[in-house]
Amino acid sequence: MTQQTAADTDLDEAQRAALDADIDALQQGARTWSHLTVGQRATLLRAVRASVAATAADWAGTAAGSKGLDARHPLRGEEWLSGPYSVLGALDAYIDTLAKLAEGRSPLDGVTIGRAPGGRTRVSAFPLTGLDRFLLSGFSGEVWLQPGITPDAARADAGLAQRTRGGEGGVGLVLGAGNITSIPVLDVLYELLAHNRVALLKVNPTQDALVPVYERALAPLIAPGFLRIVRGGPAVGAYLTAHRDLVHVHITGSAATFDAIVWGPSSGPKAGATTRRRRENRPLLKKPITAELGGVSPIIVVPGDWSAADLAFQAEHIATMRLQNCGHNCIAGQVVIMSSEWAQAEQFRAALRRAYAAAPERPVWYPGSPSRMQQAAEDYPDALVLADRLLIEIGEGEDAAALQTTEYFAPVLGVVELPGTGQEFLDAAVAHANDELQGTLGANLIIDPATEKSLGTGFERAIADLRYGTVAINSWTAFGFITPTLTWGAFPGNTLDDVGSGIGVVHNALLLDGVERSVVRGPFRPFPRSLPVLNGGGRLTILPKPPWFVSSRTAAGVSEGLTRFRAQGGMVTLVRTLLRALRA
Template sequence: GLPESLVQREQQRILQSIIRDNMARSYFEDSGAWAGRCVVLGAGNVSSIGLQDVLNKVFCENYKCVLKLNPVNDYLGEIYEQAFRVLIDAEVLEIVHGGAEVGARLVRDVATTAVHITGSSRVHDAIVHGDPPLDKPITSELGCVTPIMIVPGKWSQRQLRYQAVNVASMLVNNASFNCNAAKVLVTAKHWPQRKEFLDALRHVLAKTETRFAYYPGAEQRHADFCVAYPDAVVSSDCVPQGHLPWVLASGLDVNVVAQLAFNEEAWCGVLAEVPLAVETPADFLSSAPEFCNQHLFGNLSCGIIIDAATRRSVSDAYEHAIDQLRYGAVAVNAWPAVVYALGVTPWGAYPENTLGAISSGLGFVHNTRMFDGIEKCVLEAPFRSMIYPPWMVDHQRPLAVAKAFTWLEAYRY
């Protein structure tokens, strides 16, 4: 046979050719004309979403854009206009304000040739299947019951504490108004450290200040989950007006697949835990993806937490689990939001959805490398980061870090 080095070089050449032929094709195949006008219906929870959606539509898909701001963060309009003045002056971008009525008029306008929405599946379906039905293409990012799979291993006390803070941070950031907030912890029922880990997580949540529940409808959604899981409230003492206590509902029955936590994105500070009746890490890595794929709403992003020793011991099962997970983003030992935040990693639902069964949406944004045919993005991180992540709830100087990052991005060139 051929020498191994020659085979590897040939495989690399073929891979490079495939990638080259499936990148930025619109720049090489089109005549240079704009694809049309896309109405981007902005999200109300994270300030960067609307702008990044616009960037993808303009530079990756050749659309001129109208960005309709969400009333929840309408105050961002002036900042957006300053940041994107070049595109606005070139008549590539227009920023408009208003509620649902304004959005509906823009979507139905004859000059609009495409739509992109970040929001809920209910709003998406109202647009697509309304009267009259939508007659133009739409892409979307619609949220998810985000699972975090805890692969059983032998952890030190320091590692237990770190991962408890890690998971808590995935829940409480932005008052849990994130489409990638941790919503279901999938654990191994017979993991010897399961109770210890859950106790550590409850302790972190109990010590973490509650957040102002600024998003409309949060109080009712929170109340619905508290009714469904009445013994799950972690922090209820001296909660300020307008805040909501953290909720951790543990020990959910894996066989009751119709329950609220599996089928409804809480969109508030609620986390559920479901233990799978497995004995080994390899069994867990086989069962957990199957459970998530089949029984949890959505296919946007998920997370796996696994220590290095366990990963080495079950490397084949680990790789198989990554392959089997039907999510657009898989984050290992990191909050799935990191895939969103990097900006160079594609962000979107696993490509199996349809307009009739939309789940977490259609299409990818943040496609900075301009890839075609994206299935998923996999981000792998160390079990314990050498640099303490600034989004951790007990980080001592997150504002200073954020300011330093902003300065770096603004002036490094």
């Protein structure tokens, strides 16, 4: 039991007793978990996979309905991909890792390991299966480890807590995200597998409707006491973060919420005490905490010689980075950085305006987002108002500080310009993103194959210089989020007092130690323009338009089909889905 404090006075005795009972059950579950072999844990995950597959349709439908997307809305497919599809992929990857460990092998057996700039080790973590090579041809992903970690050390340390049996990790608290429905589940899995901690999941109130779905999907973890799911607002969160029987906290949310947990309230009668604690480095929270907290993500557009089709496609790409889930994403691209000396700059601006305006309308549903949009409109009164969204084009002499330091978490996109072309522009854009934009979670970069080739080793050096936890080249960093064998989290180096985009990583199904970042690479041109005869040395892909694009006409059907195929297999399902994809 924990002593009652002022923070939990809104909870009555029955509520506290119910939470304590859940924690007591989890403590017993932690002892049971510690005695399971790696093989038994893999078997358990297979049972979880079956129950997630059985609830996939209900999961996606409930999530879409809670966000105001009716049965005919073209963007309903987002809830299939960012919900059950992501979890099924993670379970498959974790099962493979555990199976290797159970056989006495490293999770990196069969995985290509090489060198990256700056003395780093590079793990080629995607694709690892023939099916992924086919369906997502043109896309690849690497995990870069921190400088000094050798390939041999990477192999030896892969597996984290699963490399040793019998260690009891206790009970951790997961404060679930409120925007993407797979996040709470993925965070629970990482607690179990990376740290041997069973988990108490407090669902964000925005996802209360999904609790019955989660309970069915995760029943194999709930029954033996490895997971409990609770609802509640700030009072429940305060009670649990202070609970002495919870050994760790993981949060996906905002830096303001993190600071309130660690240091105390920043306003009101207790703000003075919070200031003193910070000054004296005396955190209010007495247990370790990890966090994923978002930020302002750049989209660097390197100037080149683009066709009209290139301009249109990449404009739709950028619109997707901002407008997927209505911009309520910690990884939504927010600031386009482009060259003022690019001969096609005005053409690209026009294409971006068209693509941004043409995306399907949808509700701005996340709490607080309308007020942040209003603040953006007040900060930039000349912004273009396009349906339910804002496009801010920073003019000469206009202050970009608010745009670059405020995570709007809403459909607000900005464009800033820097001088230069080629390597000069790229280096300046990287420095601008590192120094002027808030956060280090993810950065996006768009470059045509001919320009990338002309930069040579300077391009790889620039990628290494980007201080972001995920870097996406001709892709969106969300591809890194949805790929379980990649890692997700801020660039290393943040502290409790200056948390930035967070501390630690999640996902990481290869269970790698010493992670610095993930690097995603995608095709600059879609099919059929990705064919070698047309592509100028770029990557081949079979996708005419990725299903996560907000401009995809068949996204809902393709996303559902891919999830059903991931869940149940079946060549008929796959062929039908691919035919829909070709009509995107």
